Amino acid sequence: MDETLYIWSAILGVTAATFIARSSVLLLGERLQLPPTVESALRYAPACALAAIVANDLLFTAGALDLSLHNPRWLAGGVAIIIFAATRSTIGVIVGGMVAFWLLRAWFSG
Amino acid sequence: MREMLPFGPGVFAWGLVTGVAMVKSGLSIVESLGLSLLAYAGSAQLAALPLMAVFAPLWLVTLAAIIVNLRFVVYAALLRSHLGHLSANTRLWLGYFTGDVMFARYSALLAEEPDYPHRVAYFTGGATANWIIWQVSSIIGIFAAGAIPTSWGLELAGTFALLALLIPLCRHRPAQGGVAVAVIVAVIAHDLPLRLGLLAATLAGMTAAIALERRLRSPAT
Numbered sequence: 593m594d595e596t597l598y599i600w601s602a603i604l605g606v607t608a609a610t611f612i613a614r615s616s617v618l619l620l621g622e623r624l625q626l627p628p629t630v631e632s633a634l635r636y637a638p639a640c641a642l643a644a645i646v647a648n649d650l651l652f653t654a655g656a657l658d659l660s661l662h663n664p665r666w667l668a669g670g671v672a673i674i675i676f677a678a679t680r681s682t683i684g685v686i687v688g689g690m691v692a693f694w695l696l697r698a699w700f701s702g
Numbered sequence: 703m704r705e706m707l708p709f710g711p712g713v714f715a716w717g718l719v720t721g722v723a724m725v726k727s728g729l730s731i732v733e734s735l736g737l738s739l740l741a742y743a744g745s746a747q748l749a750a751l752p753l754m755a756v757f758a759p760l761w762l763v764t765l766a767a768i769i770v771n772l773r774f775v776v777y778a779a780l781l782r783s784h785l786g787h788l789s790a791n792t793r794l795w796l797g798y799f800t801g802d803v804m805f806a807r808y809s810a811l812l813a814e815e816p817d818y819p820h821r822v823a824y825f826t827g828g829a830t831a832n833w834i835i836w837q838v839s840s841i842i843g844i845f846a847a848g849a850i851p852t853s854w855g856l857e858l859a860g861t862f863a864l865l866a867l868l869i870p871l872c873r874h875r876p877a878q879g880g881v882a883v884a885v886i887v888a889v890i891a892h893d894l895p896l897r898l899g900l901l902a903a904t905l906a907g908m909t910a911a912i913a914l915e916r917r918l919r920s921p922a923t
Binding site: 598599600602603604605606607608609610611612613614615616617626629630632633634635636637638639640641642643644645646647648649650651652657665668669672673676677682685686689690693 | 715729733736737740742747754764767768771772773774775776777778779780782793794795796797798800802805806809858861862864865866867868869871872876877880881883884885887888889892899900903904905906907908909911912915
Protein backbone atom coordinates (compact mmCIF):
# COMPACT_ATOMS: atom_id res chain seq x y z
CA MET A 593 0.00 0.00 0.00
CA ASP A 594 1.46 3.37 -0.80
CA GLU A 595 2.11 5.82 1.99
CA THR A 596 -0.52 8.42 1.23
CA LEU A 597 -3.27 5.84 0.92
CA TYR A 598 -2.16 4.25 4.17
CA ILE A 599 -2.20 7.53 6.07
CA TRP A 600 -5.63 8.54 4.80
CA SER A 601 -7.01 5.09 5.62
CA ALA A 602 -5.62 5.45 9.14
CA ILE A 603 -7.18 8.93 9.43
CA LEU A 604 -10.56 7.45 8.47
CA GLY A 605 -9.99 4.64 10.98
CA VAL A 606 -9.43 7.12 13.82
CA THR A 607 -12.52 9.07 12.69
CA ALA A 608 -14.60 5.90 12.78
CA ALA A 609 -13.22 5.24 16.27
CA THR A 610 -14.47 8.65 17.44
CA PHE A 611 -17.98 7.87 16.23
CA ILE A 612 -17.98 4.32 17.58
CA ALA A 613 -16.85 5.30 21.05
CA ARG A 614 -18.91 8.46 21.45
CA SER A 615 -22.14 7.78 19.62
CA SER A 616 -22.85 4.05 19.73
CA VAL A 617 -24.27 4.07 23.26
CA LEU A 618 -26.28 7.22 22.53
CA LEU A 619 -27.77 5.55 19.46
CA LEU A 620 -28.88 2.51 21.43
CA GLY A 621 -30.98 4.98 23.39
CA GLU A 622 -33.78 3.64 25.54
CA ARG A 623 -33.44 0.14 24.20
CA LEU A 624 -30.53 -0.44 26.53
CA GLN A 625 -31.56 -0.60 30.19
CA LEU A 626 -28.83 -0.30 32.78
CA PRO A 627 -29.16 -1.48 36.39
CA PRO A 628 -29.88 1.45 38.77
CA THR A 629 -26.55 0.96 40.53
CA VAL A 630 -24.69 1.50 37.26
CA GLU A 631 -26.85 4.53 36.45
CA SER A 632 -26.01 6.22 39.75
CA ALA A 633 -22.33 5.22 39.53
CA LEU A 634 -22.18 7.03 36.18
CA ARG A 635 -22.71 10.35 37.95
CA TYR A 636 -19.21 10.01 39.35
CA ALA A 637 -17.67 9.17 35.98
CA PRO A 638 -16.61 12.71 35.00
CA ALA A 639 -14.88 13.48 38.30
CA CYS A 640 -13.02 10.16 38.30
CA ALA A 641 -11.97 10.35 34.64
CA LEU A 642 -10.75 13.96 35.03
CA ALA A 643 -8.86 13.08 38.22
CA ALA A 644 -7.10 10.21 36.45
CA ILE A 645 -6.10 12.41 33.49
CA VAL A 646 -4.86 15.23 35.72
CA ALA A 647 -2.94 12.82 37.98
CA ASN A 648 -1.15 11.36 34.97
CA ASP A 649 -0.17 14.81 33.76
CA LEU A 650 0.96 16.28 37.07
CA LEU A 651 2.50 13.43 39.06
CA PHE A 652 4.78 12.08 36.33
CA THR A 653 7.85 13.63 34.78
CA ALA A 654 9.36 11.97 31.71
CA GLY A 655 7.19 8.89 32.28
CA ALA A 656 8.27 8.24 35.88
CA LEU A 657 6.34 8.92 39.09
CA ASP A 658 7.83 12.01 40.73
CA LEU A 659 6.34 13.12 44.05
CA SER A 660 9.46 15.03 45.10
CA LEU A 661 9.54 18.74 45.84
CA HIS A 662 11.53 19.18 42.64
CA ASN A 663 8.65 18.30 40.34
CA PRO A 664 7.22 21.68 39.27
CA ARG A 665 4.13 20.04 37.76
CA TRP A 666 2.27 18.92 40.84
CA LEU A 667 3.49 21.95 42.81
CA ALA A 668 1.98 24.17 40.13
CA GLY A 669 -1.16 22.03 40.37
CA GLY A 670 -1.30 22.83 44.08
CA VAL A 671 -0.95 26.53 43.34
CA ALA A 672 -3.74 26.22 40.77
CA ILE A 673 -6.08 24.60 43.33
CA ILE A 674 -5.38 27.42 45.81
CA ILE A 675 -6.07 30.00 43.10
CA PHE A 676 -9.37 28.30 42.30
CA ALA A 677 -10.40 28.15 45.97
CA ALA A 678 -9.65 31.87 46.32
CA THR A 679 -11.03 33.22 43.04
CA ARG A 680 -13.37 30.58 41.50
CA SER A 681 -11.88 31.70 38.19
CA THR A 682 -11.11 29.13 35.51
CA ILE A 683 -8.87 31.48 33.57
CA GLY A 684 -7.05 32.26 36.83
CA VAL A 685 -6.37 28.56 37.28
CA ILE A 686 -5.03 28.11 33.75
CA VAL A 687 -2.91 31.26 33.63
CA GLY A 688 -1.81 31.07 37.28
CA GLY A 689 -0.98 27.37 36.97
CA MET A 690 1.13 27.93 33.86
CA VAL A 691 2.97 30.91 35.38
CA ALA A 692 3.62 28.91 38.57
CA PHE A 693 4.91 26.01 36.46
CA TRP A 694 7.30 28.23 34.48
CA LEU A 695 8.58 30.03 37.58
CA LEU A 696 9.10 26.81 39.57
CA ARG A 697 10.85 25.15 36.65
CA ALA A 698 13.13 28.12 36.10
CA TRP A 699 13.86 28.21 39.82
CA PHE A 700 14.72 24.49 40.03
CA SER A 701 16.95 24.56 36.97
CA GLY A 702 18.55 27.88 37.83
CA MET B 703 -21.53 28.84 24.44
CA ARG B 704 -20.69 31.45 27.05
CA GLU B 705 -20.20 28.62 29.54
CA MET B 706 -17.37 27.25 27.43
CA LEU B 707 -15.39 30.48 27.17
CA PRO B 708 -13.48 30.19 30.47
CA PHE B 709 -12.14 26.88 29.19
CA GLY B 710 -11.12 28.37 25.86
CA PRO B 711 -7.45 28.92 26.78
CA GLY B 712 -7.07 25.33 27.98
CA VAL B 713 -8.76 23.76 24.97
CA PHE B 714 -6.83 26.15 22.75
CA ALA B 715 -3.44 25.16 24.18
CA TRP B 716 -4.24 21.47 23.99
CA GLY B 717 -5.34 21.80 20.34
CA LEU B 718 -2.21 23.79 19.57
CA VAL B 719 -0.04 21.03 21.07
CA THR B 720 -1.86 18.33 19.12
CA GLY B 721 -1.43 20.31 15.91
CA VAL B 722 2.28 20.70 16.52
CA ALA B 723 2.65 17.01 17.44
CA MET B 724 1.00 15.84 14.22
CA VAL B 725 3.39 17.77 12.02
CA LYS B 726 6.42 16.87 14.13
CA SER B 727 5.61 13.16 13.79
CA GLY B 728 5.89 13.42 10.03
CA LEU B 729 2.37 14.02 8.70
CA SER B 730 2.08 16.54 5.89
CA ILE B 731 0.07 19.72 6.50
CA VAL B 732 -2.90 18.41 4.51
CA GLU B 733 -2.83 15.06 6.33
CA SER B 734 -2.64 16.81 9.71
CA LEU B 735 -5.59 19.01 8.78
CA GLY B 736 -7.54 15.94 7.69
CA LEU B 737 -6.87 14.08 10.92
CA SER B 738 -7.84 17.07 13.04
CA LEU B 739 -10.99 18.03 11.13
CA LEU B 740 -12.29 14.48 10.73
CA ALA B 741 -11.25 12.62 13.84
CA TYR B 742 -11.61 15.54 16.34
CA ALA B 743 -10.07 13.47 19.11
CA GLY B 744 -7.08 14.98 20.89
CA SER B 745 -5.73 12.04 22.84
CA ALA B 746 -6.75 9.43 20.25
CA GLN B 747 -5.01 11.45 17.55
CA LEU B 748 -1.85 11.54 19.66
CA ALA B 749 -2.09 7.81 20.37
CA ALA B 750 -2.48 7.02 16.67
CA LEU B 751 0.59 9.04 15.61
CA PRO B 752 3.36 6.67 16.72
CA LEU B 753 1.44 3.73 15.23
CA MET B 754 1.00 5.50 11.90
CA ALA B 755 4.68 6.45 11.89
CA VAL B 756 5.68 2.76 11.83
CA PHE B 757 2.87 1.74 9.41
CA ALA B 758 1.11 -0.39 12.01
CA PRO B 759 -1.85 -2.40 10.62
CA LEU B 760 -4.95 -0.26 10.09
CA TRP B 761 -7.09 -2.38 12.40
CA LEU B 762 -4.59 -1.73 15.18
CA VAL B 763 -4.62 2.03 14.62
CA THR B 764 -8.43 2.04 14.71
CA LEU B 765 -8.61 -0.23 17.74
CA ALA B 766 -6.09 1.92 19.60
CA ALA B 767 -8.18 5.02 18.90
CA ILE B 768 -11.33 3.26 20.11
CA ILE B 769 -9.61 2.18 23.32
CA VAL B 770 -8.28 5.68 23.99
CA ASN B 771 -11.85 6.93 23.48
CA LEU B 772 -13.42 4.34 25.80
CA ARG B 773 -14.11 6.86 28.55
CA PHE B 774 -16.60 8.44 26.14
CA VAL B 775 -18.64 5.24 26.24
CA VAL B 776 -19.06 5.91 29.96
CA TYR B 777 -19.95 9.56 29.30
CA ALA B 778 -22.45 8.58 26.63
CA ALA B 779 -24.12 6.11 28.99
CA LEU B 780 -24.93 9.05 31.27
CA LEU B 781 -26.05 11.40 28.47
CA ARG B 782 -28.27 8.71 27.00
CA SER B 783 -31.13 9.27 29.43
CA HIS B 784 -31.07 13.05 28.81
CA LEU B 785 -30.75 13.09 25.06
CA GLY B 786 -32.48 9.80 24.30
CA HIS B 787 -35.62 11.45 22.94
CA LEU B 788 -33.77 13.05 20.03
CA SER B 789 -33.61 11.56 16.56
CA ALA B 790 -30.90 8.99 15.81
CA ASN B 791 -29.21 11.40 13.44
CA THR B 792 -29.03 14.16 16.07
CA ARG B 793 -27.68 11.74 18.64
CA LEU B 794 -25.00 10.53 16.23
CA TRP B 795 -23.67 14.08 15.84
CA LEU B 796 -24.06 15.14 19.46
CA GLY B 797 -22.02 12.07 20.42
CA TYR B 798 -19.33 12.96 17.94
CA PHE B 799 -19.04 16.49 19.36
CA THR B 800 -18.79 15.39 23.01
CA GLY B 801 -15.41 16.41 24.41
CA ASP B 802 -14.14 16.00 27.98
CA VAL B 803 -14.71 19.65 28.82
CA MET B 804 -18.21 19.73 27.35
CA PHE B 805 -19.22 16.64 29.22
CA ALA B 806 -17.96 17.85 32.58
CA ARG B 807 -19.73 21.22 32.22
CA TYR B 808 -22.95 19.51 31.25
CA SER B 809 -22.92 17.12 34.19
CA ALA B 810 -22.15 20.01 36.57
CA LEU B 811 -25.21 21.83 35.19
CA LEU B 812 -27.39 18.75 35.68
CA ALA B 813 -26.20 18.41 39.27
CA GLU B 814 -27.43 21.92 40.01
CA GLU B 815 -30.54 21.92 37.86
CA PRO B 816 -31.63 18.40 36.93
CA ASP B 817 -34.55 19.57 34.79
CA TYR B 818 -32.85 22.47 33.04
CA PRO B 819 -35.22 23.11 30.13
CA HIS B 820 -32.77 24.27 27.50
CA ARG B 821 -30.33 21.45 27.91
CA VAL B 822 -30.23 20.42 24.27
CA ALA B 823 -29.49 24.00 23.22
CA TYR B 824 -26.92 24.26 26.00
CA PHE B 825 -25.25 21.10 24.85
CA THR B 826 -25.28 22.03 21.18
CA GLY B 827 -23.89 25.51 21.84
CA GLY B 828 -21.14 24.30 24.12
CA ALA B 829 -20.14 21.49 21.80
CA THR B 830 -20.01 23.88 18.82
CA ALA B 831 -17.82 26.35 20.70
CA ASN B 832 -15.51 23.55 21.77
CA TRP B 833 -15.22 22.26 18.21
CA ILE B 834 -14.40 25.70 16.78
CA ILE B 835 -11.79 26.52 19.43
CA TRP B 836 -10.23 23.09 19.02
CA GLN B 837 -10.02 23.25 15.23
CA VAL B 838 -8.72 26.84 15.08
CA SER B 839 -5.98 26.08 17.61
CA SER B 840 -5.04 22.80 15.91
CA ILE B 841 -4.76 24.55 12.55
CA ILE B 842 -2.57 27.27 14.08
CA GLY B 843 -0.48 24.53 15.67
CA ILE B 844 -0.12 22.72 12.35
CA PHE B 845 1.15 25.82 10.59
CA ALA B 846 3.26 27.09 13.49
CA ALA B 847 4.83 23.71 14.30
CA GLY B 848 8.32 24.90 13.47
CA ALA B 849 8.13 27.99 15.66
CA ILE B 850 6.79 26.57 18.95
CA PRO B 851 9.33 24.67 21.07
CA THR B 852 7.94 21.67 22.97
CA SER B 853 9.92 22.82 26.02
CA TRP B 854 7.25 25.42 26.77
CA GLY B 855 5.11 22.65 28.20
CA LEU B 856 1.98 24.24 26.72
CA GLU B 857 0.10 20.96 27.05
CA LEU B 858 -0.09 21.66 30.80
CA ALA B 859 -2.55 24.48 30.12
CA GLY B 860 -5.03 21.79 29.07
CA THR B 861 -4.36 19.93 32.31
CA PHE B 862 -5.08 23.04 34.38
CA ALA B 863 -8.35 23.56 32.52
CA LEU B 864 -9.36 20.01 33.44
CA LEU B 865 -8.33 20.69 37.03
CA ALA B 866 -10.67 23.69 37.13
CA LEU B 867 -13.47 21.41 35.92
CA LEU B 868 -12.64 18.75 38.46
CA ILE B 869 -12.65 20.80 41.67
CA PRO B 870 -16.35 21.83 41.62
CA LEU B 871 -17.32 18.19 41.02
CA CYS B 872 -15.67 17.19 44.33
CA ARG B 873 -18.13 18.93 46.66
CA HIS B 874 -19.52 15.75 48.20
CA ARG B 875 -17.87 12.97 50.16
CA PRO B 876 -18.54 10.08 47.72
CA ALA B 877 -17.05 12.08 44.86
CA GLN B 878 -13.98 12.93 46.94
CA GLY B 879 -13.46 9.27 47.81
CA GLY B 880 -13.92 8.23 44.19
CA VAL B 881 -11.44 10.85 43.02
CA ALA B 882 -8.86 9.70 45.57
CA VAL B 883 -9.21 6.08 44.43
CA ALA B 884 -9.09 7.13 40.77
CA VAL B 885 -5.83 9.02 41.35
CA ILE B 886 -4.22 6.06 43.13
CA VAL B 887 -5.27 3.59 40.43
CA ALA B 888 -4.15 6.01 37.71
CA VAL B 889 -0.68 6.17 39.27
CA ILE B 890 -0.44 2.37 39.72
CA ALA B 891 -1.78 1.63 36.23
CA HIS B 892 0.18 4.40 34.53
CA ASP B 893 2.29 2.01 32.46
CA LEU B 894 -0.62 0.15 30.88
CA PRO B 895 -0.67 0.64 27.10
CA LEU B 896 -3.25 2.70 25.20
CA ARG B 897 -4.25 4.72 28.23
CA LEU B 898 -6.12 1.72 29.60
CA GLY B 899 -4.99 2.87 33.04
CA LEU B 900 -7.33 5.84 32.58
CA LEU B 901 -10.30 3.56 32.09
CA ALA B 902 -9.30 1.34 35.01
CA ALA B 903 -8.95 4.42 37.24
CA THR B 904 -12.36 5.78 36.18
CA LEU B 905 -14.14 2.49 36.84
CA ALA B 906 -12.38 1.95 40.18
CA GLY B 907 -13.19 5.52 41.26
CA MET B 908 -16.86 5.12 40.29
CA THR B 909 -17.08 1.86 42.23
CA ALA B 910 -15.51 3.45 45.30
CA ALA B 911 -17.81 6.49 45.09
CA ILE B 912 -20.97 4.44 44.88
CA ALA B 913 -19.84 2.18 47.74
CA LEU B 914 -19.15 5.26 49.87
CA GLU B 915 -22.52 6.77 48.92
CA ARG B 916 -24.28 3.59 50.10
CA ARG B 917 -22.42 3.60 53.41
CA LEU B 918 -23.21 7.24 54.08
CA ARG B 919 -26.86 6.81 53.25
CA SER B 920 -27.54 3.67 55.26
CA PRO B 921 -28.32 4.39 58.95
CA ALA B 922 -25.40 3.90 61.30
CA THR B 923 -25.38 0.46 62.84
